[in-house]
Amino acid sequence: MRRGQLVLVAAALVAVALAPVVLSYLQLGYHGDVRATADYDDPTTDARRVLDRAVATAQSGVAGEYSWSRRADAVARVRSELEPRLDRLRTSRVVSGTVHAVTYNGTVAEAWRTVHCPGGPDRQFGACVVDRGVVVQARTGRTHVVGVGFDLTTTTPRGETNVTVFVRPVGDRHERS
Known part of the structure; x- marks a missing residue:
C-alpha cells in the first residue's frame, strides 16, 4: 500500500x-516555423507551381510536332507560349507588394543536360541540346522538350528570395538517357 x-x-x-x-x-x-502554418502564403512556392504548369502546357503543344532538324523552331515556340504566362506571373501580385522576376537560365539547363543526358551507345534516346535555357532531346527523329531552366527572384515586403530551378514537364518526370 x-x-x-x-x-x-x-x-x-x-x-x-x-x-x-x-x-x-x-x-x-x-509557432516553431511560421512558413509551416497554413496561414502563411509562400509566393516563391506559388510561383514555382505556375512555372511547372506553364512548362507542361508549353511542352504539350510542341511534343513530337517538330523534326529534330527544326529543334530551334520548337524552342522558339515553347518560349513564345511561355512568355504570356511569365508576364502574368511577373505582374500577378504587384498590388499586394509581391513582384516576381523570371529569366531563363541556360547554365542550369546545361548542368542538368550534362548529368541526365549522357552520351554513348546504350542510351535510350538521342542527344540533348540546350537552346536559350530550354533542353530538347531527339526521340525517334522528333524534338521533345525535356525541361527549362529559370532564375526566379521574388520580392515581398518581407524580403527577397532568389532561386534557380530546372522545370521538367509533368509527363516527363522519369529519367531519360
Missing part, C-alpha cells in the same frame, strides 16, 4: 510541476 501511495504522490507532483509550462506555452502562442 505504501508503494502505491508514493507513486500517486509522485504523479501529483509531476502534474503540478508541468501545469505552468503548459499554461505558458498556450499563452505565448509559439
Whole structure:
C-alpha cells in the first residue's frame, strides 16, 4: 500500500510541476516555423507551381510536332507560349507588394543536360541540346522538350528570395538517357 501511495504522490507532483509550462506555452502562442502554418502564403512556392504548369502546357503543344532538324523552331515556340504566362506571373501580385522576376537560365539547363543526358551507345534516346535555357532531346527523329531552366527572384515586403530551378514537364518526370 505504501508503494502505491508514493507513486500517486509522485504523479501529483509531476502534474503540478508541468501545469505552468503548459499554461505558458498556450499563452505565448509559439509557432516553431511560421512558413509551416497554413496561414502563411509562400509566393516563391506559388510561383514555382505556375512555372511547372506553364512548362507542361508549353511542352504539350510542341511534343513530337517538330523534326529534330527544326529543334530551334520548337524552342522558339515553347518560349513564345511561355512568355504570356511569365508576364502574368511577373505582374500577378504587384498590388499586394509581391513582384516576381523570371529569366531563363541556360547554365542550369546545361548542368542538368550534362548529368541526365549522357552520351554513348546504350542510351535510350538521342542527344540533348540546350537552346536559350530550354533542353530538347531527339526521340525517334522528333524534338521533345525535356525541361527549362529559370532564375526566379521574388520580392515581398518581407524580403527577397532568389532561386534557380530546372522545370521538367509533368509527363516527363522519369529519367531519360
